[in-house]
Amino acid sequence: MLDLGISKMAMIGAVALIVIGPEKLPRVARMAGTLLGKAQRYVADVKAEVNRAMDLDELKKMKETVEQAGREVEKSIHSTKADFEKDWSEVTAGLEGSGLDAGATTPSSWEPPPPQYKRPDKNWRLKRGATPQWYKQRHGVRRQVQSGAARVARFRPKRK
Structure with a gap:
């Protein structure tokens, strides 16, 4: 790296003052600062773009590992499902001739009960809107919304 000390900076400043001149030096210094x-x-x-690219590569690798793990889980589920279906068929094969009632409900013919009626809640906005204006005025119900600035102006102390 550059080893710039106070003495070297002073030397650069003195040379710049002699070469450029005192009239143009502030403009040149400002321009140099802008360019820097x-x-x-x-x-x-x-640097930010390089970091984003690196993060993107890491995310791609992570995505691949997650997809691979998902495929493995899916394969294990399918193999477990096949084993379960085979075991289930073996177990239920012995029950078919055992004298179950013909009217018994099987899991495939079961239906959930119909949904029960639920009374809707009262709509307070509708009820509030149905109140007549003369009633609201008589009982002091606010009918119009006031902005924050208007509220501050309304309650600001009067100047004498």
């Missing part, structure tokens, strides 16, 4: 800031922002953007 742009360069730093560009470097930061490049």
Whole structure:
């Protein structure tokens, strides 16, 4: 890296003052600062883009591992399902001739009970809107919404 100390910075400043001149030096310094800031922002953007690319690669690898694990789980579920169906058929094969009633409900013919009636809740907005305006005015119910600024102005102390 650059080893810039106070003495080297002073030397650069003195040379710049002699070469550029005292009239143009502030403009040149401002321009140099602007260009340095742009360069730093560009470097930061490049770093951020590289980091995003690295994160994207990591996410792709993670996605692949998750998909692979999902495929393995799916295969194990299918093999377990096949084993269960085979065992179930073996167990139920012995029960077919055992004298179950013909009217007994089987899992495939079972239906859930119909939903019961649920009374809807009262709509308070509808009830509130149905109140006549003369009633609201007589009993002091607010009929119009007031903005925050209007409320502050209304309750602001009067100046004398």
